[in-house]
Amino acid sequence: MAEISYKNYLIWGYNEVPFSLRKSNNDKYFIDSGRLTREPLPYRDECIATAQLIYEQANGEIPFVLFSGGMDSQVIVEAFRLAKVPFNVVIIKLRDFNKFDQNISWNWHDIKFAIDWCEAYNIKPIILDIDVIKFWENDAWDIGSSIRTWSPQFCVTLWAIDQIEGFPVTGNGETVLERHKKFPTKCWDIDHEAWRYTDKHAFIRNRNSAPSFFKYTPELKASHLLDLEIIKFANNEYTGTDLWCHKNEIYTTHFPNLKPRPNIISQWRNGKEYSDYNGFEFMPKYAIEAEQKLRTKLQENFGYNEELFIDYDQRVKDLTKGYEHLYEAFKIKRKGETIWKNLKTKLVQIFKKN
Numbered sequence: 001m002a003e004i005s006y007k008n009y010l011i012w013g014y015n016e017v018p019f020s021l022r023k024s025n026n027d028k029y030f031i032d033s034g035r036l037t038r039e040p041l042p043y044r045d046e047c048i049a050t051a052q053l054i055y056e057q058a059n060g061e062i063p064f065v066l067f068s069g070g071m072d073s074q075v076i077v078e079a080f081r082l083a084k085v086p087f088n089v090v091i092i093k094l095r096d097f098n099k100f101d102q103n104i105s106w107n108w109h110d111i112k113f114a115i116d117w118c119e120a121y122n123i124k125p126i127i128l129d130i131d132v133i134k135f136w137e138n139d140a141w142d143i144g145s146s147i148r149t150w151s152p153q154f155c156v157t158l159w160a161i162d163q164i165e166g167f168p169v170t171g172n173g174e175t176v177l178e179r180h181k182k183f184p185t186k187c188w189d190i191d192h193e194a195w196r197y198t199d200k201h202a203f204i205r206n207r208n209s210a211p212s213f214f215k216y217t218p219e220l221k222a223s224h225l226l227d228l229e230i231i232k233f234a235n236n237e238y239t240g241t242d243l244w245c246h247k248n249e250i251y252t253t254h255f256p257n258l259k260p261r262p263n264i265i266s267q268w269r270n271g272k273e274y275s276d277y278n279g280f281e282f283m284p285k286y287a288i289e290a291e292q293k294l295r296t297k298l299q300e301n302f303g304y305n306e307e308l309f310i311d312y313d314q315r316v317k318d319l320t321k322g323y324e325h326l327y328e329a330f331k332i333k334r335k336g337e338t339i340w341k342n343l344k345t346k347l348v349q350i351f352k353k354n
Contacts, residue, residue: 004202004209006053006217009034012196019203022148022193022304029193029306033221035321040223044254047079050220054210055085058167063210064088065169066160067125068279069113071251072173074258076213080169081121087169089118089125092160094279096287097131106132106287110279113261128160133287135159136294144294147200148302152294153280154197161201161209170198171213174224175247177233177312184236185334187312189225194305222319225312226326229253231333234312 001008001019011034013020014027022029040046054063065080067073067089080087091114093105105111118125140155149155161168172195180186198211210216214224224230229250232238238246248260261277280291313334320326 002202002206002208003057004199004211005215006057009218010199010212010215012193012199021200021204025304029308031191031196031308033215033315033319034218036218036222036319036323036326038219039323039326040219040226042254043223043227046217046220046223047075047254048082050213050216051076051079051083051087052085054167054169054213054216055080055083055087057208057210059208061165061167061208062086062088063167063169064090064126064164066090066092066157067114067117068092068277069111069115069117069261070277071248071258071260072171072214074113074117075251075255076169076171077117078255078258081123088164088166089114089123090160090164091115091118091125091127092156092279093127093129094132094156094283095129096133097129105129106283107279109282110277113259116259126164128163130156130159132156133290136290140294141297143201144298145301146204147197149194149197150295150299150303150305151194151197152291152298153278154194155294157198158201161198162205168198168202168207168209168211169213170211172198173247174214174221175230175243175250177230177243178309179234179236179241179243181241185234187234188309189312189315191308191310192305193307218319222316222326225316225319226330228333231330235333235335 010031011018012029012031014022014029016030041049063080063085065073065077065087067077077087077089091111092107093111094107095105114125135156136152139159140152143155143158144152147158157170161170176190178188178190196212202209202211215221230243233243233246240246252258252260263277283291316330317327320330
């Protein structure tokens with residue numbers, strides 16, 4: 001089969017069968033992120049090393065990065081730039097060829113950041129124009145149903161990957177920790193089977209690629225989990241329970257030249273207020289209706305997806321087996337967890353006495 005992470009260390013599948021696909025809602029999703037083969041570098045250096053490794057693993061193919069301008073893809077292209085290896089940048093423009101001037105795209109606000117970055121470093125991107133309405137009405141179902149995805153937006157990404165020769169590189173990001181609402185230092189490392197849509201597509205196409213850049217090696221995954229800013233979040237030193245809202249500020253501690261996109265507010269999908277970026281926020285009503293029609297059809301058939309909540313501390317312990325000193329250092333930094341355990345023990349003792 002194709003290599004879709006380094007030496008296919010990242011294993012996912014159903015019912016404990018590696019690289020299998022869901023056949024029914026009763027199937028049980030699982031993921032295993034492998035073990036370290038060396039000590040991880042600091043996060044910035046590990047990202048750059050991963051870009052260098054991907055170039056080497058591409059075996060003569062030129063890596064290309066799908067670049068939306070979001071912080072995840074900014075980190076990836078910046079890592080490739082700093083690695084000083086050949087790579088291409090691919091930008092998707094969402095259009096309706098029948099109703100709009102060819103110079104206008106619905107996701108102009110999204111790709112502006114990608115184009116600005118390319119111009120700053122004199123990189124000429126590959127622009128893919130997609131008649132997204134026509135695509136959703138005709139071809140997207142075949143792509144979406146092949147991997148059982150519920151998202152028409154994911155189908156656009158997979159369409160783009162199929163258009164370009166070379167070694168595809170995409171990334172969903174790794175800032176996915178979630179903190180317990182009642183016990184602030186209790187954290188989970190989240191994995192959702194829906195996020196494996198690029199991995200599944202590469203598997204089905206039997207195409208060597210890096211569909212999950214931030215999980216391409218166990219060293220990059222560990223570097224993320226062991227990063228001081230991530231530990232600070234787990235120790236309740238950041239506000240909120242979801243690390244996603246701090247993604248930009250954490251990434252820019254490692255890549256300070258990158259520019260986070262500000263949140264936007266738009267009336268997207270069924271008139272609901274939507275504050276975020278995904279590139280589809282400012283589509284006209286008839287385009288949203290076409291998207292929703294396909295989304296409904298996909299969800300009716302493939303809407304069931306599992307989300308895994310993996311204990312953060314246990315994840316680090318498992319990942320660093322053979323490098324126990326890393327875990328011991330991690331435990332010291334996880335002082336919030338230690339404080340909570342001590343407090344819990346004291347409360348139990350007080351309760352028993354009374």
